[in-house]
Amino acid sequence: MDGVEDDDNTGVVVIGATNTPWVLDKGFLRRFEQRIYVPLPELQDRLDLLKILLTKNSHNLTNASLKDLASKTRGCSCHDIKMVIKDAFRRPISKVRTATHFRKVSTPSHKGLNVLNHNMWEPCSPNDPHAQKKSWHDLDEHETAIPLLTEHDLKESLKNIIRTVDMVDLEKLEAFDRDFGQRE
Numbered sequence: 001m002d003g004v005e006d007d008d009n010t011g012v013v014v015i016g017a018t019n020t021p022w023v024l025d026k027g028f029l030r031r032f033e034q035r036i037y038v039p040l041p042e043l044q045d046r047l048d049l050l051k052i053l054l055t056k057n058s059h060n061l062t063n064a065s066l067k068d069l070a071s072k073t074r075g076c077s078c079h080d081i082k083m084v085i086k087d088a089f090r091r092p093i094s095k096v097r098t099a100t101h102f103r104k105v106s107t108p109s110h111k112g113l114n115v116l117n118h119n120m121w122e123p124c125s126p127n128d129p130h131a132q133k134k135s136w137h138d139l140d141e142h143e144t145a146i147p148l149l150t151e152h153d154l155k156e157s158l159k160n161i162i163r164t165v166d167m168v169d170l171e172k173l174e175a176f177d178r179d180f181g182q183r184e
Contacts, residue, residue: 021176037177040077046070053085059149069154077164088157092147099123101131107145120145
């Protein structure tokens, strides 16, 4: 970039990012000598991202269901996928907050899967034979079992996704890359 390099190449490095490079002033654009197009993530990238984002919380998703979910995120940016996961993890908490009935269960402890917490309250259907009419307000937070994230939770969150990159912009980005992008 003009004006930031010195003789021994120890100058400032300026990196910019935009989803709409075609609106940038040509003089400004010319000063960025390297332009690199980063496409939307491919299927394997989306699958890897889902696995990474899901490692921190409890879920019951299989590899097959993760692959299916990754295929449904075609056209999503990494940010979009993160927002789906964030929304999905709110759903089990919402189940606790909206439940009218709970049952006693044993759940794995935060100390490890081999250590169980007994007498935890889990939301359930009013028709469950062990259901007790309660509100989450009636329960001690340390005795409340947050349900596992399910495939259904993620699919519901996927229905509400607002993609940040539409196909028209994607075509413009690809055309911009063809015309002005970095060539090896």
